[in-house]
Amino acid sequence: MLEELAKIPWAVIAPLILVQIILMIVALIDLRKIHETNGPKILWVFIILFVNLLGPIAYFIVGRKQS
Amino acid sequence: MNGFSVLLQKEFREAWRSWKFLWIPLVFALLGMTDPLTNYYMMDILSAVGNVPEGFEMLMPELGPADLLQASIGQFQTIGLLVLMASFVGTISKERANGMATLMYVRPISFRAYFMSKFVVMSTVGFISIVAGYSASVYYIAVLYGTFEGATLIASIGTYFVWLLFVFAVTLMMSATFTSVVATAGAFVIIFVGQIMVAFVGVFWTVTPWKLPTYGVQLIRGTMEMSDYWWSLAVTLVITIVCMNIGVLTMKKNVAMTKI
Numbered sequence: 001m002l003e004e005l006a007k008i009p010w011a012v013i014a015p016l017i018l019v020q021i022i023l024m025i026v027a028l029i030d031l032r033k034i035h036e037t038n039g040p041k042i043l044w045v046f047i048i049l050f051v052n053l054l055g056p057i058a059y060f061i062v063g064r065k066q067s
Numbered sequence: 068m069n070g071f072s073v074l075l076q077k078e079f080r081e082a083w084r085s086w087k088f089l090w091i092p093l094v095f096a097l098l099g100m101t102d103p104l105t106n107y108y109m110m111d112i113l114s115a116v117g118n119v120p121e122g123f124e125m126l127m128p129e130l131g132p133a134d135l136l137q138a139s140i141g142q143f144q145t146i147g148l149l150v151l152m153a154s155f156v157g158t159i160s161k162e163r164a165n166g167m168a169t170l171m172y173v174r175p176i177s178f179r180a181y182f183m184s185k186f187v188v189m190s191t192v193g194f195i196s197i198v199a200g201y202s203a204s205v206y207y208i209a210v211l212y213g214t215f216e217g218a219t220l221i222a223s224i225g226t227y228f229v230w231l232l233f234v235f236a237v238t239l240m241m242s243a244t245f246t247s248v249v250a251t252a253g254a255f256v257i258i259f260v261g262q263i264m265v266a267f268v269g270v271f272w273t274v275t276p277w278k279l280p281t282y283g284v285q286l287i288r289g290t291m292e293m294s295d296y297w298w299s300l301a302v303t304l305v306i307t308i309v310c311m312n313i314g315v316l317t318m319k320k321n322v323a324m325t326k327i
Binding site: 011012015016019022023026027030053056057060061064 | 085086089090093094096097100104150153154203206207210211
C-alpha cells in the first residue's frame, strides 16, 4: 500500500489536488453565505462537489446572482 | 484625486467579497497546468482513451520549455481573457442599469478617480492571475521538461501584463460607453477578432498590441526583433491611455443613462 502511494508522482499531482480543494471550499463557503443563486441551491452543491475543477468555476461564473 | 482612496477601497472590497481575488487566479493556475501536463502524458492519455490500433506508432514532436509556455499563453489568451473580461465588463454599465450608480453620481466624485479605481482593481486581479498562471505553468514545465532563465521569464510576464492593461482599458471603455450587452459584444469583438486578424496578416503587421503575448515568448526564445518589440509596447501604452480617457469622458456623458 505504502509502496503504491510512493509510486505516484506527487510533484505532479499535488498542486492539482490543492487547487481543486481550495476552489471547492471557497465555492461552498460562498454558496452558504449567498442569498440566492441562479437555479436551485442544492443543485449547485452537487455540481461543486462532483464536477471536478470545472464545477466551482462554473458556479462562480454563472451561479452567483449579482443583485 | 477626489476621494480616490475611498473609491479604491470600495472597489477592492467589492472584488474581495465576490472572491474575484481568489478564483480568477486559480482558474489561470489551472489553465497554466493543463498544457504541460497533457503534452507530457499524451502517449498515456491516447492509450488510455483512444482505440489506438495494435502496433500503431506516432512520432511526437520534441517540445522545448518555450513551446509549452506558448501553449499555456494560448490558453490564457482564450479562456483566461474570456473569464477576466466577462467578470469585469459589467462593472460600470451594470451599476448604471441597476441604479447603484445613482448613489455614487449624486456625490461630488471625480469621474477620473472613479474610473481609475476600477481600472486599478482590475489590473491587480489581472496581475495576480497571470503571476499564478505563469508560476503554475513554469512549475510544471520545470518538473517535466526543463527550466527557464529568470530575467527573460520576468520580461515575458511584464509584456503579458502590458497586454492585459490594454485589454482592461478596452473593456472598461466599452463598459462606460454602452449598455452591458453592447459593451460585452464590443469588447469581445475588439479583443478576439483582433487576435484572429493578427493571426491572418500578422507577418506583415508587426507593430500591434495583439502581438505582444507572442512577443513575450519570443523574448524567451531570443528571436525577437527588438525594434518591433519596443514600438509595439509604446503603441499599446498609448492606445491604453487614449482608451482610458475616452472611457472617463463617456462615463461623464452617460450619467443620464442611469436608472433611478
